[in-house]
Amino acid sequence: MVLENMAGPWWRLCRRWTATCASTGLSETVCHFNARSVSSSASSLGRASWSSGPGNQRQPSALPTQMNQNLLNPTSSFTRHESRLLYPTLQFCSCRAAHSDAKLKDPFTLAQKDLTSLYDDIKKELFVSKEELKSLCDYYFDGKGKAIRPMIVVLMARALNIHSNKAGDLLPGQRAVAMISEMIHTASLVHDDVIDGSDKRRGKRTVNDVWGERKAILAGDFILSAASMALARIGNNTVVKVLSQVIEDLVRGEFMQLGSKENEDERFKHYLEKTFKKTASLIANSCKAVSILVNSDPEVHEIAYQYGKNVGIAFQLVDDVLDFTSGANQLGKPSAADLKLGLATGPVLFACQQFPELHAMIMRRFSSNGDVDRAWQYVLQSDGVQQTNYLAQRYCQEAIRQISRLRPSPERDALIRLTEIVLTRNK
Amino acid sequence: MLPAAWSRLSRGALAGRGQRTLSLFSSSGPSNWNKVVSDAEKIVGYPTSFMSLRCLLSDELSNVAMHVRKLVGTQHPLLNTARGIVYDSRNNLQMRGLVVLLLSKAAGPSHTASSLLAQDMVSGIYPSQRNLAEITELIHTAFLVHRGIVNLKDWTVSDGPLKDMQFGNKMAVLSGDFLLANACTGLAQLNNTKVVELISSAIRDLVQGIYYENASNTEENSLTDGVDVATWEEQTFLSHGALLAKSCQAAMELAKHDKDSQRLAYKYGKHLSLGHKLNSDLQPFMKRGMGEPMLFSMTAAPVIFHRQIVGQERWHQQLQQAKTLRNQLDYSKLLAAVKSEKGVSSAVDLCCYHSNKALEAIQAFPSSEARSALENIASAITKF
Numbered sequence: 001m002v003l004e005n006m007a008g009p010w011w012r013l014c015r016r017w018t019a020t021c022a023s024t025g026l027s028e029t030v031c032h033f034n035a036r037s038v039s040s041s042a043s044s045l046g047r048a049s050w051s052s053g054p055g056n057q058r059q060p061s062a063l064p065t066q067m068n069q070n071l072l073n074p075t076s077s078f079t080r081h082e083s084r085l086l087y088p089t090l091q092f093c094s095c096r097a098a099h100s101d102a103k104l105k106d107p108f109t110l111a112q113k114d115l116t117s118l119y120d121d122i123k124k125e126l127f128v129s130k131e132e133l134k135s136l137c138d139y140y141f142d143g144k145g146k147a148i149r150p151m152i153v154v155l156m157a158r159a160l161n162i163h164s165n166k167a168g169d170l171l172p173g174q175r176a177v178a179m180i181s182e183m184i185h186t187a188s189l190v191h192d193d194v195i196d197g198s199d200k201r202r203g204k205r206t207v208n209d210v211w212g213e214r215k216a217i218l219a220g221d222f223i224l225s226a227a228s229m230a231l232a233r234i235g236n237n238t239v240v241k242v243l244s245q246v247i248e249d250l251v252r253g254e255f256m257q258l259g260s261k262e263n264e265d266e267r268f269k270h271y272l273e274k275t276f277k278k279t280a281s282l283i284a285n286s287c288k289a290v291s292i293l294v295n296s297d298p299e300v301h302e303i304a305y306q307y308g309k310n311v312g313i314a315f316q317l318v319d320d321v322l323d324f325t326s327g328a329n330q331l332g333k334p335s336a337a338d339l340k341l342g343l344a345t346g347p348v349l350f351a352c353q354q355f356p357e358l359h360a361m362i363m364r365r366f367s368s369n370g371d372v373d374r375a376w377q378y379v380l381q382s383d384g385v386q387q388t389n390y391l392a393q394r395y396c397q398e399a400i401r402q403i404s405r406l407r408p409s410p411e412r413d414a415l416i417r418l419t420e421i422v423l424t425r426n427k
Numbered sequence: 428m429l430p431a432a433w434s435r436l437s438r439g440a441l442a443g444r445g446q447r448t449l450s451l452f453s454s455s456g457p458s459n460w461n462k463v464v465s466d467a468e469k470i471v472g473y474p475t476s477f478m479s480l481r482c483l484l485s486d487e488l489s490n491v492a493m494h495v496r497k498l499v500g501t502q503h504p505l506l507n508t509a510r511g512i513v514y515d516s517r518n519n520l521q522m523r524g525l526v527v528l529l530l531s532k533a534a535g536p537s538h539t540a541s542s543l544l545a546q547d548m549v550s551g552i553y554p555s556q557r558n559l560a561e562i563t564e565l566i567h568t569a570f571l572v573h574r575g576i577v578n579l580k581d582w583t584v585s586d587g588p589l590k591d592m593q594f595g596n597k598m599a600v601l602s603g604d605f606l607l608a609n610a611c612t613g614l615a616q617l618n619n620t621k622v623v624e625l626i627s628s629a630i631r632d633l634v635q636g637i638y639y640e641n642a643s644n645t646e647e648n649s650l651t652d653g654v655d656v657a658t659w660e661e662q663t664f665l666s667h668g669a670l671l672a673k674s675c676q677a678a679m680e681l682a683k684h685d686k687d688s689q690r691l692a693y694k695y696g697k698h699l700s701l702g703h704k705l706n707s708d709l710q711p712f713m714k715r716g717m718g719e720p721m722l723f724s725m726t727a728a729p730v731i732f733h734r735q736i737v738g739q740e741r742w743h744q745q746l747q748q749a750k751t752l753r754n755q756l757d758y759s760k761l762l763a764a765v766k767s768e769k770g771v772s773s774a775v776d777l778c779c780y781h782s783n784k785a786l787e788a789i790q791a792f793p794s795s796e797a798r799s800a801l802e803n804i805a806s807a808i809t810k811f
Contacts, residue, residue, distance in 0.1 A: 212578035232624035
């Protein structure tokens, strides 16, 4: 029944936002909202419950909002907040209308000043006298990463500080959380590359390819222990708990990739839960941590958490789409790295609705000869890519709805702008 | 410069090392040691730690267990580590946890903190200290598993299918990470950021120690760049001592004991670990006659002492003399060479020194059966 409460206001917001976007000339976003066509094709093909179109009340479970409640649960607050502290969505819509395109700050520019010394600070945390180990640990902190997690964290921290009437700079603890988020992320990348046997990342050889698996694992462990020490030095037990949860989620998410579910509904749930654990938990809990450091209101922590969670899931959904679409233009050949690893991501799961032949391939993790190519073809013939993109949009809309409850600030608006960047990025 | 056969041999010795680490406590005079440990276990109430139970029963590790069966018949080290966890768990693996508990009990209830209630103690140990003992074991086990990762590029066709090794690595990374992640969340639940920082730094030390250990175990290094005894002690502290020393200190911090108690607990853990490592390094050199000579590492304490005593040049000669026609090392010959000099007795002396230092540290705690058990453990590491 959550849905009936939700569907109405949620779609009102969506339509309004579309209108706002159109009037302010953000045409690039509008194109993401011609969801109608997707939805009608979806229902005409009789999709299973999770591939429902917008506003379709009989097929509710694809709504990000509902996933928030039931699947990826952490008590989301969907009742309307009339609290004085919070800014209702309607107000957001009107204030958005007042903003011009140019005023929506670019998140990268806005976060720049807080991130200039990020990699240097991380390298200081990773101090170790043994030179070789040091160079392994520093390898990915070369300033060439997008540092998207620290960026979200510092923007969120500043938005929350303004929301909480705390003027001035970031708190030292908040800055540390930004750094720690990138360290935890990198440690998990190093281990993931060993697990997946990858030899390339960000255009260079992976740690395991250069130094071997034994050292790569130790480097990952070292980065994690340094992150954990920095975390402890913040001196806040709640923050330690929130970010330790991330480490556990990352591993559990990795374990979830080992199995395939027979049942299709379960499979999609499993996929979204895995996505939360592997990607969104870090962003969500980092956002929550910077909130805890400045504000004592659990409702505000929840806004930060929900924004991070929804953006995080959207980010990964787009990533899964890019595995099918990026490189197709430049190289003429797709990477399909996930398929090769035996992983069925969003586009495949949606495509399986249209082409049941995929089911057997998913179950055997694309291990038979030609499976990867055939699955690839099916996905392109289906609207799996559009469906996944569409799902990502809805997570972004939910992220916007959440963050809009904070008091207006350039950083808050940059976080809104960021959701568009997440959806339109192509690498 | 060295033939592949030697590298295979040294790798074999490496894989064997993991196993030895698991069983090393029982190797030092089995009957005596086992009695010391089982007496000590009675003192702390129930069996040392339930970490194995909670973690071993998790979906994640049952999953790994299923997959590890596929590794039977391959040479992946994870198999031996897993075997060790199952079969040796009674006394050996949970040794560190036991020491943490005994020290907690020997130090007694808190005198200062009002938040800690004496009635929460079970067998004279606070629940948080029991959790810490579990976490210590989790971390130790995680690194036993991560030590067993194989470098795929070093693997040759004759070693078996590469696919098995890839799969074994995947399982080893995942299960080690799982144990570590559980340690992290467990640490957070202790609600003491000082302890989180201390134990995290112990993890960092451990990683560093294992990194050195790997580096000095690669064949070229172990033959040419000999480390001196001081460096050996430094590195051994990182790889074998820091975790126990810092866990002992953290157990005192959890009960709000003063800095002095913390320092003494740290000292006990440090010297016990070093003495214990010396004991296990000495094992191959203490066995008399008969049977196959045990393989030993070129970084074992008696070898390090020996090399320092005879000098690099003599050592190289001895290595050459110990080479067989097929360019393999004749370990019994090398063993005899080491035994003929003072390397072994120097290592024994150092072992006794650390045992005494551990005993000295524990004297500051009030006399109790827990303290006696700690004394017995510290004395047992000098028995061969």
